[in-house]
Amino acid sequence: MGASIFIPITHRIYTNGQKQIQTDSSTLKKAIMALYAACPDIKGHILDKNGKLHEGMQITVNSEIVFPWDPEKQINNGDQILISSIITGG
Numbered sequence: 001m002g003a004s005i006f007i008p009i010t011h012r013i014y015t016n017g018q019k020q021i022q023t024d025s026s027t028l029k030k031a032i033m034a035l036y037a038a039c040p041d042i043k044g045h046i047l048d049k050n051g052k053l054h055e056g057m058q059i060t061v062n063s064e065i066v067f068p069w070d071p072e073k074q075i076n077n078g079d080q081i082l083i084s085s086i087i088t089g090g
Contacts, residue, residue: 003079005035007042010085014042028059029071031081046083058084 002024007015015021021038025031029051036043048054053069060066060082066073075081 001077003031003075003077003081005031005081006083007035007039008083008085011042011045011083014045015039023075025075027071028061028066028073028075028081031075032071056086056088058086060084 002022004020004022006020007018012018016039018039021035023031023034025034032046035046046054046057051071053059058065058067059069061073061075061079063080063082
């Protein structure tokens with residue numbers, strides 16, 4: 001079954017319109033790497049070259065915000081991972 005990664009509409013141009021992918025990854029970082037493998041054009045748009053979450057991005061697992069960024073957070077079958085773009089204004 002695995003976990004589902006939901007991709008924000010702002011990043012679907014890098015996934016050929018895919019709204020989600022499935023992954024059997026055991027950690028959050030491995031799940032993002034699985035997303036990169038499935039949709040190579042999205043690489044670099046979620047994590048920076050040092051493996052840190054880009055500013056303006058947020059990740060939730062089962063509606064719980066992962067803050068601070070924890071690449072070793074455990075992922076289980078049935079988990080829902082949501083990648084969001086944070087929009088700010090003034």
